Amino acid sequence: MLRIRGLEVAYGAVAAVRGVDLDVAAGEIVTLIGANGAGKSSILRAISGLVRPRAGTIEFEGKRIDGLRPDRVTALGVAQVPEGRAVLARMTVLENLLMGAYPRRDGEVQADLERVLARFPRLAERRNQLAGTLSGGEQQMLVMGRALMARPKLLLLDEPSMGLAPLVVAEVFRLIRQINEEGTTVLLVEQNARQALRIAHRAYVVETGRIPLSGAAADLAQDQRVAAAYLGGR
Amino acid sequence: MFLQQILNGITQGGTYALVALGYTLIFGVLEIINMAHGDLFMMGAMVGWALVTLLGWSLVPALIGGMVGAALLGVVLEFTALRPLRRKGGTNLSPLISTIGLGMVIQNLMVRATNGQPLSFRVPLSEGVIRLGPLQMTTAQLVVLGVSILLMALLQWTLSRTRLGRAVRAVSENPETAALLGVNVSGVILATVMLAAALGGAAGVLVGLSFVSVSATMGLPYGLKGLAVIILGGLGNVKGAVAGGLIIGVLEALTVAYGGAGYKDAVAFGFLFLMLLLRPQGLFGISAAAVRRS
Ligand SMILES: Nc1ncnc2c1ncn2[C@@H]1O[C@H](COP(=O)(O)OP(=O)(O)OP(=O)(O)O)[C@@H](O)[C@H]1O
Ligand SMILES: [Mg+2]
Numbered sequence: 209m210l211r212i213r214g215l216e217v218a219y220g221a222v223a224a225v226r227g228v229d230l231d232v233a234a235g236e237i238v239t240l241i242g243a244n245g246a247g248k249s250s251i252l253r254a255i256s257g258l259v260r261p262r263a264g265t266i267e268f269e270g271k272r273i274d275g276l277r278p279d280r281v282t283a284l285g286v287a288q289v290p291e292g293r294a295v296l297a298r299m300t301v302l303e304n305l306l307m308g309a310y311p312r313r314d315g316e317v318q319a320d321l322e323r324v325l326a327r328f329p330r331l332a333e334r335r336n337q338l339a340g341t342l343s344g345g346e347q348q349m350l351v352m353g354r355a356l357m358a359r360p361k362l363l364l365l366d367e368p369s370m371g372l373a374p375l376v377v378a379e380v381f382r383l384i385r386q387i388n389e390e391g392t393t394v395l396l397v398e399q400n401a402r403q404a405l406r407i408a409h410r411a412y413v414v415e416t417g418r419i420p421l422s423g424a425a426a427d428l429a430q431d432q433r434v435a436a437a438y439l440g441g442r
Numbered sequence: 443m444f445l446q447q448i449l450n451g452i453t454q455g456g457t458y459a460l461v462a463l464g465y466t467l468i469f470g471v472l473e474i475i476n477m478a479h480g481d482l483f484m485m486g487a488m489v490g491w492a493l494v495t496l497l498g499w500s501l502v503p504a505l506i507g508g509m510v511g512a513a514l515l516g517v518v519l520e521f522t523a524l525r526p527l528r529r530k531g532g533t534n535l536s537p538l539i540s541t542i543g544l545g546m547v548i549q550n551l552m553v554r555a556t557n558g559q560p561l562s563f564r565v566p567l568s569e570g571v572i573r574l575g576p577l578q579m580t581t582a583q584l585v586v587l588g589v590s591i592l593l594m595a596l597l598q599w600t601l602s603r604t605r606l607g608r609a610v611r612a613v614s615e616n617p618e619t620a621a622l623l624g625v626n627v628s629g630v631i632l633a634t635v636m637l638a639a640a641l642g643g644a645a646g647v648l649v650g651l652s653f654v655s656v657s658a659t660m661g662l663p664y665g666l667k668g669l670a671v672i673i674l675g676g677l678g679n680v681k682g683a684v685a686g687g688l689i690i691g692v693l694e695a696l697t698v699a700y701g702g703a704g705y706k707d708a709v710a711f712g713f714l715f716l717m718l719l720l721r722p723q724g725l726f727g728i729s730a731a732a733v734r735r736s
Pocket of ligand 1: 224247
């Protein structure tokens with residue numbers, strides 16, 4: 209579904225991604241783990257069109273999308289939940305969800321809205337509240353619900369568990385697995401490597417803009433180097 | 443007498459609010475002040491004048507024509523003075539200069555075209571006076587007030603209820619998030635600039651109607667007044683622009699009635715100065731501290 213070859217991203221003189229190959233097959237959960245500043249977000253930003261790659265190709269369903277405007281990429285069925293939640297704070301919960309369906313022209317938006325509200329009862333209770341006044345956990349649910357409103361084929365999640373209490377983190381991971389089981393392919397960036405490896409099918413380790421290690425998530429969870437660097441020892 | 447002055451002030455204030463809404467919309471999405479706005483206002487008035495005087499159109503089509511004319515000039519503004527600088531990623535000060543530049547070009551061209559003379563703007567309207575108890579309004583005043591209210595309501599509805607309105611608000615909050623949600627940010631910015639220009643153009647036609655005259659330099663005082671209004675109301679804030687416009691309009695009318703016409707601008711700007719001391723963020727603005735917290 210997603211095929212990346214030789215991806216390089218630079219911000220001025222700073223090289224953030226230095227030659228990354230990455231594949232995501234339809235139906236998978238693939239996770240990118242790595243330390244702060246490794247270049248994980250930059251990879252996602254290149255896929256969604258927020259930054260133009262310096263080199264390399266990105267194909268989505270066989271079509272080149274590198275260098276495409278973000279709204280065009282979104283229209284193809286790629287939804288990104290960016291780092292730090294990014295709710296539209298001065299808009300209501302309902303308006304945020306409707307913004308998720310912005311590119312859609314079909315008649316089922318209202319039905320999907322009901323479905324998302326049924327899935328997130330806390331959002332339903334707060335549907336007319338300004339999104340900026342929600343708690344961190346509620347905001348995370350909102351941005352994930354908003355992404356679902358786009359009916360994405362591929363969902364890009366950038367550190368969805370960041371700054372959340374353990375119970376909420378567990379809920380977020382349960383939700384990701386559920387979304388995947390319903391047919392959405394997921395590319396998940398996480399600092400929380402242990403949990404990410406538990407729900408992912410495959411994983412890539414990102415280090416200073418490269419991918420030194422990749423494989424089945426279950427194998428990487430057992431790997432000595434991964435354990436030492438990202439699972440906080442054992 | 444007092445109520446009558448309030449009514450006159452509200453009518454005048456409605457046009458200030460329309461001008462101010464144009465600034466506020468553009469500030470909302472681009473965080474810049476469009477210094478050519480007064481000249482877009484003037485061009486709306488000129489187009490309205492031409493349609494009425496040269497082509498014999500009636501008021502409503504001429505008003506729409508003035509709005510369309512100003513909106514098209516808004517397109518020129520976006521592609522000459524705004525977008526190229528945005529692409530270069532300069533500071534928010536560069537568009538301040540580029541829009542002043544474009545405004546001057548427009549104004550100078552119009553000064554030449556009109557030989558610097560005001561043009562008489564006579565719209566075929568009944569000259570009647572409408573009485574509501576002790577209050578009275580001319581037909582022209584009633585039209586100005588009615589159209590201002592209608593346009594503000596239409597704008598409010600567009601922003602709060604339509605897909606385009608949600609996109610405009612999303613871009614004004616966070617262009618990157620909006621883009622990720624599938625919004626064509628450049629397209630929304632262009633639409634916003636056109637909308638702002640159209641409101642300015644409508645205000646121009648209405649002011650021409652009130653004063654029975656239009657001129658190439660009529661944009662300057664209204665441009666400044668509009669700026670005062672958004673600073674009073676809070677930058678980027680629709681409610682603030684409306685409230686600020688009405689307050690300044692009423693203040694001016696009362697000053698003219700009880701103090702003397704000569705003090706009109708002094709009182710308006712003096713009040714602005716006082717307000718800024720008491721509430722630096724404007725009536726409806728969010729304080730810098732609150733912005734940092736959010
Ligand atoms: N807009 C930018 N301008 C300049 N440098 C940037 C920019 N964004 C990222 N970088 C740099 O690129 C490198 C990779 O950043 P990136 O955000 O992709 O890392 P990350 O793996 O997502 O880190 P984290 O886990 O902390 O989110 C870092 O060195 C960062 O400083
Ligand atoms: Mg990151």
